Amino acid sequence: MPLYENRINALNTIEIDQNLLKEVQVGNQSVAKTLVDKIIENKATKIAIEGWYGVDFKKIFNLIKEEAEKHNLTVTGKSSAGLYKSSEEIAQYSAKYLTDDPSFGWVNSDGHLRDLLNPKALQELRDLKSESDLLVVYGPGVAVEELSDLYDLVIYADYTMQPMLWQMWDGELIPFGSDEPDKNYFWKQYYYNDFYLLYRQKQYAYTKTDFYIDAVVPEELKLMSFKAYEAMIDEMVKYPIKQVKIMQPGPWGAYRYRDLWDIKGLECNAWNELAGIELSILIDIGLEKPINILTQNIMQRPLELVGEYVHKTFPELFPLQVWLDDGYFPEPVPWERSSMPIHNHPSTQYVQRHFNEPLGRYETYYIVESYKGSSTWMGYKEDADLEEWERLCRDSDNLKVIPNWEDFIKRWDTNVGDLFLIPPGTTHGHGGNQMILEMDTGPSIAGTEYSFFTYDFARNTWDDNTKTMTAKQMKMHLEHSFDNQKWIREGRVRSHHRPRPITQAGDGKYRYDQYETIDEMPFHIERIFMEEEAPGDTQGKFMQIVTLTEGERVTIVSKRDPRLRTTIDRLQACVIPASFGEHTYYNESGRHAMVVILRLKKG
Template identity: 25%
Template sequence: MNRETSQNLLPVVSNEPNKNTYNINPIHKLVDGEIAVGYNSLANRLKTEKTIIIDGYVGVDWIEIVNNLTAILKSNGFTVSTYNIQDCLKPENELNNIVAPYLNGDDPVFGKKTDLKLLDYFNQKKLANIQLDNRTDVQIVFGTGAALSKIKGCLVYVDLPKNELQYRMRANEITNLGFSQAKPHKQMYKHFYFVDWVVLNEEKKKLLPKFDIIIDQQRPEQPTWTEGKALRKSLTNISQNFFRVRPWFEPGVWGGNWIKEHIEGLNPNVPNYAWSFEMIVPENGLIFGDQNGWLEVSFDMLMFLEYKNVLGNAANRFKYEFPIRYDFLDTYDGGNLSVQCHPKPEYIKAEFGENFTQDETYYILDAESDAQVYLGFQEDINPEEFKAALDNSYQTKAELDVEKYVQKMPAKKHDLFLIPHGTVHCSGINNMVLEISATPYIYTFKMYDWQRLDLEGNPRPLNIERAFQNLNFNRKGTVVQDTLISKPTVEAQGEGWQKIHLPTHPDHFYDIYRYEFEDEVVIETNNQCHILMLVEGTAVELSVSTQQQTFYYAETFAVPAATQKYKLKNKGNSKAKVVVTFVKEDAC
């Protein structure tokens, strides 16, 4: 299975010693089970099963799985028959008709989250009349949706990380669910985001309590797998202690060099790194490992199984949707981000089907002396004039005098800029931004992009009309300094430590604190999930109950609500500074 990316595959396992620095592959302990590697071990586990149901995610290489299992079983003297559940799918023209209302035509970015179910893709008469070959020793029903057959058997689920799915997409190796031809990549991603992922995540939630075996199929010819009950116990364990998702990194047209210079293990032969998906959980995974191998599953499995443990008081509002996002925006020696805004809550719900909107903040993790942020309008902003200037720039390719309309202010390390919905903004060059935000992450209405092309040499799509349906022109002049730049206050302190409040905007449903300490601090969760990052210092040791884990500078980690209390111990020689984010109690 080809993949188009500069990034290496996740190793099957690594025994390299910890380098005491940011780890791109955080591993969680597997509880009461072992991870196995390869098709031989999988076939040996399955050989006593008369009927095997192999279901899984879009993008999985079903041919590899079934051909390997069939060949190994036959070489061991078993007769095998297979049934591809794809034979029960509705014709493509019908599928096209049912998904089209959610794809918004040729729009390159935005559709609307579907309410379709996986069963809607199938001819139910065919599903009800599947005939297996009972003369064989082993019968295999396989493919996305195989469990819909209702045939009894050993249930196997095959997962695929979202980053690998997209690498396969970019290589034109996979298609959207039920379709035989690959679409242009932006259209395919849109179809994944608004339709396929929604449908298949709901099905995954149903199958999670029931599957007997879980397979990670991201490495060609080298699957890793374990028993379903071991995975479920392991998910419950981390829901009561701590977790860190596997980050992934992407270059971009405005990207910089901070990530390349500070984070080891990434391919250096890329033009830049613009993003790190530190905790953009719809696309992140969790890795479980032992001495045999590593197995990655999608983060949403944790939420499907243990969202109440994870979110505590916020569980009733957000349910299976993890509410908070951490990511990096690196413009060191790079370029400005696009001039942009994000949708109002009622707009994102009506237009795109999201339950809450993309309210953001920029926490400045690092910055050069000339770093700046664009935020809010100038006092004399004229909306009609601004719109005319944007339209003219788009049509004529003329450069826009952004500072005539948008304020530009210096950015210093540890500043926090507040970006509630409707706020015009972008990061300037030479910032390393920790973006702390609500989870939605694709709803950026770009108005101006400095007349540049993307990494493939194509114009980046603008959304001027959508932006003007959401811009808040009252966020201008001194209002920006008064309400959109957080003003830290010391809320509590003791010998060698301070608890500093970095107030967010009333529109933000999350709050931000920073703990600064020489030795250690003890923090109560107050039944909220805490998302943390060491933003200054070298390392901190997290202690929860009977477990400890060391986290290093710039690593994102989370302490679930169910943990109740945890301790952070400074492992460095200078003061540690840790940012903590959680849902406001009055927003639950």
Template identity: 25%
Template sequence: MEKFRKTSQYLLPLEKPDNTPGQYDVYPTFNLGNGKIKAGFHSLADEIAREKTVVIDGYIGVLFDLFKQELNLCLQAKGIQAVWWDIRAALKSEEEINTLAAPFLGGDDPIFGKRADFNLSDYFDAGQLKKIQPDPQAPMNILVGCGASLAGWKGKLIYIDLPKNEIQFRARAGIIHNLGTSQTAAPKVMYKRFYFVDWVLLNRHKKAILPSIDIMVDGQRPQDISWMKGEELRQGLKTLATNGFRVRPWFEPGAWGGQWIKEHIEGLPKDVPNYAWSFELIVPENGILFESDKNMLEVSFDSLMYEAGTAVVGEACYNEYGDEFPIRMDYLDNFDGGNLSIQCHPRREYARRNFGEVLTQEETYYVLDCKDDAVVYLGFQESIQPAEFEAALTESFQKNTPLDVNRYILSHPAHKHGLYLIPPGTLHSSGRNNLVLEISTTPYIFTFKMYDWLALDLDGTPRPLNIKRAMENLYFDRKGEKVKQELISHPALLEKGADWELWHLPTHRDHSYDVHRYTFHTDVEVKTEGKCHVLNLVEGEKILIETAGGVRQQLHYAETYVISAAAGSYRLINQSGREVQVVKAFMK
């Protein structure tokens, strides 16, 4: 484990490793051609050697002091004595910054706050910003730190990006802290402030300066950077936005986690207790990997939306949700693990009012694999009495005693390729021995747990419950026979050809997205009709995806792929030697 991060997960290597043919690729890249991505501080020093003024901006979690040290050594080796300036000198006091952040941190709520409604510039003293001026006598002036471009210097703009998973690994290692603060805190406390304040401010700032970035640096390997020119980055993003892409997935152990991912996905550490999640497409935390000469560079997914969001999701969707990519896919693995908590998600208006979210969590469970004894908990027994249920939950929590789950909650046999519908306010849980492909709208942390089977988190402490919030959102009329009729999807054949079929897996009326499934032996042509499509190969070893723009990408079993709305059309070509199935999610 590297000293700057606390995790069992591998650090992204500089060079793309060879992937086993036909296997899930944990480092999916888009190849830019030769000469686009450079490696190391010496090459960066060469690039800026003739500049008089350089601004180095970047994301929270970047180790700016180490970056400065490494780059300065390379500049000195070239005979350049740069004068360095630190943007932190213009920050308001920590007390003032904490006062600004406090209304959005949810008080003593351990998980939830509300998205901040101010800007990064509000953390800085305007007068102090003006005082930071380059020395006209110096051979080179370099201004560095989060928000450095706010000083208004004219010169080469370098931006250092950092993936959200690596930010969390560094927080767990205790080597970084929240924006504008001087002390580290418990990882979960820091995460809440990252999510509701720091990431919000820095994303707005990144969007504002993205067109002006001259050099993009991947900062997750502090002493082994990769970088590319801003104009080539923006062109690469535009290509993805008119064709398609995979994001880089990442994986996490959890209290209820299972063994399916460990057994089926190569290239991951095996010395972990389990894998509970695969962040297949949870774009607030995923990145996009570019490749050139085998060198890899990762940028955050939101860069794609900032550069060409309308092309990615289509005009109608962009007009409604802006830069918020609306669909997510992730895996919940509890094969030989534990039950997921009994939970629900907020209704849309509740999520907007309380958390500042444009969307809420409108979920479905697509069962990719399961054992014979697996069940899905979904909806209430016909006899449910809300007050009695709440009292039982409260007693279980206070006395740490088991809840009589089957007295209140329905369980349904899990069936491979079955789709279980979980609109907001629906009680649900995945029983053990399922691998669930969770198809949902994008928000992903707003889970109100009511009962956690008396399980402990990996740190040995109980996970927080949210019984009150759950009771404010549950629909108690989702019970009995109504659940089987309305919350378990009943597939219907839409179209068929010589060797292919298109099935509709209807979602609930409260879902803003829909689900189709293609079954085919050779190939099938699909039109986007102005919408973004999210695909997953749920049966078969591999297919080839070919867009009208000429981009060709192999998709392996269980991998997720996004077709941009602007692609127009694409072709799915079977390479498995047997019938394959592809699930497609899209906004209604």
């Protein structure tokens, strides 16, 4: 699945101690020189380069080797690939988590990377008498607990999700136990097993790490002492946090984005993620280049970021996400072109039972822009024969058209400010001719998507190589879709799922609204209208995701410490940490502005 990063106004500028800033290096030669100087200073003979999938470990090793040889040091490198069990044993271990479900798996909630390592190979490494001055062991798993006392220096090399996914989709990702890419590596292997092994190994390795490397751009490494890295994370969670947005083409991809952003190579836009766990973060700490980290890294400070309730109830989970769904077409198109697939989402009980995930997918649609024919599909018509609908969907399996599909699914006219509450099991879909702010719970620590597709109009989908709608039809999830189905009809949608905004506070110059809700929904949708400024508050316990839907620019400033601030553009979001407390929104545009806020009900 192709995706494009949008880094416009994504930089987070923070301050760290100037003495720690001196412990940060940018550029491959500076990185190599600093590491070798430290190796010589510590008289190190064995070092580990631990890290995430996607890192070019061999390149980092070669940089260290070349620099060390300038000092007449002999260097031997050893890849972690030789430490693993056989590929057959790894496949056998992973099978439990891949399952026979064609679309989803079972989260490996308690495994560790050492489960895949060969005890004999670990002992051989411990017993190895290297004839070189320096032994460099590199790759995922080299700094497991069983080897923790082996090294004089431990380096963690990190990589963000998007470029790693590009490697995976292009058949270039090097998996556990190999030095070569696996062209057949399957996404389920990562999202249900490998991610969790990497994540837990990172958590352990961090307790031993001396240096951190941002290895996202292999030609432009950034190195910092782990003390400087920790100070950076400590400081980052004090600020509102902007993330690097991602944009993805798809079968309902539309074109409003062309008026808003210049994204090279993107020819239509279906999804646009504004905030969520799978995005990366760019941090300016006062160097010529920013540091690029995974959002999972700031989850090292859960109490500050998500608050005590989330930390205790859903450990390690970043529970909310925000998407912007394009829907503008310069010329009229049929519903079968402008609409998302007809689909639904699972409850917490469903994902726990079927996928071992912690939280269900609870969703809302907030209409940001509407154009002629703006539409949302939601619920079944009162007279729809639901047994017939299921029969038609199963018979089609999205391979043949259901000519009368509109006889079953209710279409709603929409306008700006409309909100749709979409609890699990509710049949729905973006109908097009509108732009939607989609605000949801995030069910997965890894960022796994849980949408159960029922019918996608038997259309071809997007081929990003040819930039045409000529790829195979999307696969459906019919068993899950109908197993999860609540069969909600239009009357229920009208009475319970289309809430009104209720004013909570205001003085004419600002207004704070909270939308009506229903018990099934675990979060509130709020919005703040302002002429010049307006107050906000996380109450020390509610992480919020704030999106500017009207106006040009808004600056968010802490009342406790005005140094802590950020500025977002229209249709950009930021994460306000639970610990941020009272703050002020300042409208920078000279005309009215409005932010829409997503937060959990419990904190």
